[in-house]
Amino acid sequence: MKPYIGISCGAFRDRDWCPPANFLRKNYTDAIITAGGLPLIIPVLEDIEVLRALYDRMDGILISGGGDIDPRFYNEPPQAGLGPTDPMRDEIELPLARWAIEEGKPLLGICRGSQVINVAMGGTLYQDIPSQIHTQLVHDSSFTRQDWTYMAHELQLEPESKLAQLFGTNCIMTNSLHHQSLKDLAPGLRAVGWAPDGVVEAIEGAGEGFLVGVQCHPEALQGAADTRWQALFRDFVESCAVGAPAL
Template structure:
């Protein structure tokens, strides 16, 4: 089977390494390591504004991960910013939305991770709840700083998610926002407090979003599923 190339969207942030302190295109290495461990070849996709850039990228990759990161600009779903919504990156929003549009046009396998699931929902015409603690009265989904929240999720029987990870699993979360509406996607996993933790498109295409971070866990069933779908996609090109 063809070894698939998996594109990973990246941050563009101020970063320090060696003698340098400057703007850099970065992504936690766990993403690339997990893709490689499950049989894929990772390629980083920094925000790019050129006309046709997303189409050009999607024509050359076999699968796409929209990775975690900052809040989505509330203007993208016609909302005023909550007091706790901050730090959105217009360049990244535009790039990832363009990548999703290009991926939809050709049926490319897609996995959205944390923010990535939220971008997928917004791209589909959905909206976000901008500060989850307002709804669930706790902060276990995002304890603060660089700490992940430990959450148990229950998956929907018969879903792609359930086939990949089972009916229940403990996951690492780091999100203070959540998907409120998700046109075209089915809700396929929830936390005990009712928070939507996964969604997927119907049909044969692998198009899945999760609020947790599968790249941080020993069980990389979701990424393995994406890589298998990407390999099949590559064979059918």
């Protein structure tokens, strides 16, 4: 049976007088479908019991990209350059990440999702790369060029990492649409990928099971831009399928 993949989403507010809408870009669900999974969007909600019931129905969790995490969740005051936050989304994604990590359910974090994994496990973030890290590398160049498939820089991978084995290389090009990054890495995680300036851009769990976070947006690359990124989604979905019930 194809596994059910729960994908977190954000709240979209198009008008002040309208109720917020659940928002997720289509290429996330496209990537999961291409990899053989059944995507189900986890809505923004306030009831933790409903969230847990949804989580229990899923065979794997994908935490998607989005805005900044409220720094109170990693015990820091707001710094200059912090962007808009959505504490309600934080309150959904942090428990999802913790449950999956504690129970060994496959977990994939993309961009913000990678940061959520780190914060959920006790790590911290650079709230704004330009103001907190001395670097000449522009980490949001795919965003400023308005091109999700723009290959902004190389991602150097640990040779023994899962990602290097999946891609068959220690170096792969990535897009880049972020202004925050991982700072103090949480216990139980290991850095396995770096931007040319040393910023950590890929993490994996130190134990068994599928626990991967990437700072780039592979869901936008795995189509025509670079099909090698499909391997990440295939491995994730196959890991989820191991726990899926048989018909």
